Amino acid sequence: MGNNKKKEPLCDNIAGEGCGLKKVINIVGGKWKIMILCVIDNNEVVRYGELRRAIHGITNTMLANSLKELETDGLVERKQYDEMPVRVEYNLTKKAKSLIPILLELKKWGEDNI
Amino acid sequence: MGNNKKKEPLCDNIAGEGCGLKKVINIVGGKWKIMILCVIDNNEVVRYGELRRAIHGITNTMLANSLKELETDGLVERKQYDEMPVRVEYNLTKKAKSLIPILLELKKWGEDNI
DNA sequence: CTGAATCCTTTTGGATACTG
DNA sequence: CAGTATCCAAAAGGATTCAG
Numbered sequence: 216m217g218n219n220k221k222k223e224p225l226c227d228n229i230a231g232e233g234c235g236l237k238k239v240i241n242i243v244g245g246k247w248k249i250m251i252l253c254v255i256d257n258n259e260v261v262r263y264g265e266l267r268r269a270i271h272g273i274t275n276t277m278l279a280n281s282l283k284e285l286e287t288d289g290l291v292e293r294k295q296y297d298e299m300p301v302r303v304e305y306n307l308t309k310k311a312k313s314l315i316p317i318l319l320e321l322k323k324w325g326e327d328n329i
Numbered sequence: 330m331g332n333n334k335k336k337e338p339l340c341d342n343i344a345g346e347g348c349g350l351k352k353v354i355n356i357v358g359g360k361w362k363i364m365i366l367c368v369i370d371n372n373e374v375v376r377y378g379e380l381r382r383a384i385h386g387i388t389n390t391m392l393a394n395s396l397k398e399l400e401t402d403g404l405v406e407r408k409q410y411d412e413m414p415v416r417v418e419y420n421l422t423k424k425a426k427s428l429i430p431i432l433l434e435l436k437k438w439g440e441d442n443i
Numbered sequence: 444c445t446g447a448a449t450c451c452t453t454t455t456g457g458a459t460a461c462t463g
Numbered sequence: 464c465a466g467t468a469t470c471c472a473a474a475a476g477g478a479t480t481c482a483g
Contacts, residue, residue: 249351
């Protein structure tokens with residue numbers, strides 16, 4: 216017999232709805248999320264203000280919204296310390312950490328091919 | 330000495346401009362591109378009309394625009410046969426084929442984690 | 444058959460001011 | 464300090480019609 220292995224398709228359903236690949240692209244897509252993940256990953260844990268200063272051009276609106284979505288999607292963890300003034304720290308979840316290596320492969324591909 | 334390997338950052342520059350990772354997400358992002366790549370990948374070579382019928386809900390506007398961008402970005406190749414009526418076929422480039430395995434990893438991660 | 448052109452709607456992103 | 468609220472601008476997506 217020859218090589219008759221079935222090829223795995225990028226999407227499993229005709230409409231693309233619920234496609235695992237599209238889901239991933241959605242949760243890390245958008246204008247700022249990769250940068251946010253990057254800064255948190257580089258520092259292990261960062262405060263809100265650090266993120267805003269580190270990411271050139273981001274506004275409160277976008278930073279707060281993006282962080283909330285990343286938290287909802289289980290990529291980022293938020294810890295609030297009720298001091299005065301309040302302090303909030305963000306770190307990557309295990310889930311997010313397991314995604315980083317794949318994103319790095321993608322990055323490498325982009326550097327080599329775009 | 331302990332473990333002092335440097336971690337590779339998701340983005341190499343502070344602004345995120347020209348980040349290889351963001352570039353990749355941009356060229357395969359958007360509402361339809363993954364589906365388009367998927368259908369072409371599954372069939373090796375497909376005609377315009379096949380694509381439109383295969384991708385539920387896509388319009389001429391979006392299909393034509395997306396194909397043009399994919400072609401510009403070097404992921405898709407377009408071959409026109411000047412018959413009557415005209416026939417056009419699309420296939421993946423080598424570049425695109427080298428990207429597929431990484432996208433499949435991403436897909437797997439999405440299925441396991443979202 | 445394979446699109447292009449036009450116009451419109453929806454979504455995303457941003458500026459500014461304000462709050463616990 | 465860490466956000467919200469409101470309003471506005473820009474970009475992405477879509478319906479429809481037309482053309483080579």
